[in-house]
Amino acid sequence: MTSQFDAGLYRWVVDLAARTPQPVDDTVRFFSDYGLGVFAVLMLIVWWRARPAGSAGMAAALSVPLTVIVAFLVNDGVKSLVTEQRPCRTLHTVTVETCPALGDWSFPSNHSAIAGAAAVALLLAHRRIGLLYAVPVAVLMAASRVWIGVHYPHDVVTGILLGALVAWPLSLLAPRAAPAVAHLRATRLRPLLTAAAAD
Template structure:
């Protein structure tokens, strides 16, 4: 397969990576391989912070993992349509990460799409956490090129796919607010979804009292 239009940029980035201190490359590689775990922590925080809030906020927090799964499935389907080999299979350069084998397709980047989906879902569920997640997602995208496993256009396309799918999906999750409100009224799910000790849903109207604690912001 022939090199792509951004092959020159890919060569420049991978060459720069070879000139940097090994500890920095190791740190970037570790983040690139395992950094998605940071988003899992942020989503847990979004759920926790949604407990005193309204049902729509909790619905978007609960939906965040499902939004990420949807984006992964869409992105992986796109990946299978193009069957693009990794740049390190096409362009023979030294890379920080060992090159994935033939058939491990490159376009678009799954890591980047997942990171983008997490950031977008968090923006909808909790703006403050989302503003933390967005730069982390951008760094994830850059790291995939830095370690040599993706072209720049792989991660740019994944950013687009991730945002385009995750944004409407996360907004649509607000429609589940009535169901969340009902579940908050149950003994089994109420504590996890934000029911207060008196038995009323947090923020609450249904069966609650006017003197309840105000939601945290």
């Protein structure tokens, strides 16, 4: 499948990247390739801060990585059904990042879906961390995928929305696992799940 309704915007961004100083492009490429690790750090922080909280708060924190995995699987399933080629293959543009191989589908963006899911899950687990860090990083991740030339704008917009839509209901359901967390807090896992007297 090929969809190029936003090809003009894609070309504009890629052309801008081509005129940008190399150190800036290198920084964006590094973030785009490895920036999802920021979410892993934020997940650890949210887990750590949930230790003195109640079992519902810890359940929400522990659900974040699981929610992201589900969102990735859903997004990857959609990607395999749509089979849209990368814009750098279809439009033959010069890009900051080496263009992925044929058959490495473009729509929706997995990076963006992971970022969107992580942002929503973190936001619901810890509002301040979600608003101040996770949401901005998710937006930057999505934008970076277009900047380096591996995705159309609609790939990243759809990816971030799909990830968010998958994460939202799962994150809202997470506190229902509080009884299971409370049970685990009475086992040898207690030091990982509580920092003081918690239910």
